Amino acid sequence: MYKNVIAIISIALMAMGGCMAPGAEGGAGGSPLAFLPFVLIFVLFYFLILRPQQKQSRKKEEMLKSLKRGDNVITAGGIYGRIMNISEDDIVTLEISKGVSVRIARSGVTGLEGQAKEEPKDKEDKSKK
Secondary structure (H helix, E strand, O other): OHHHHHHHHHHHHHHHHOOOOOOOOOOOOOOHHHHHHHHHHHHHHHHHHHHHHHHHHHHHHHHHHOOOOOOEEEEOOOOEEEEEEEOOOOEEEEEEEOOEEEEEEHHHEEEEHHHHHHHHHHHHHHHHO
């Protein structure tokens, strides 16, 4: 996929160089087509980088809002635990072992334990088809 993107960008850059006639000076009266490669690069940048990143951050925000007591979660530090309490100050109390609990910020939760196990299976299933 990235090879295709590099090829498209290189074609767009070559097109930019071919917009002027040989020996012509680059004046203020340039062709509107000279901006086409820049527009194409921006569109590719949006669909390949910005849009997926926005979807991912929206999905994480929804997950953080839907946390509730009893959920098994994974923290940013790789600690697995069960939510015992969520305070109004966005502090989550996790039980990481019987009788051992820690307090973390809600934003420190990176995912639900069940979701992390299901995603790779879905990717493998898609690749086998």
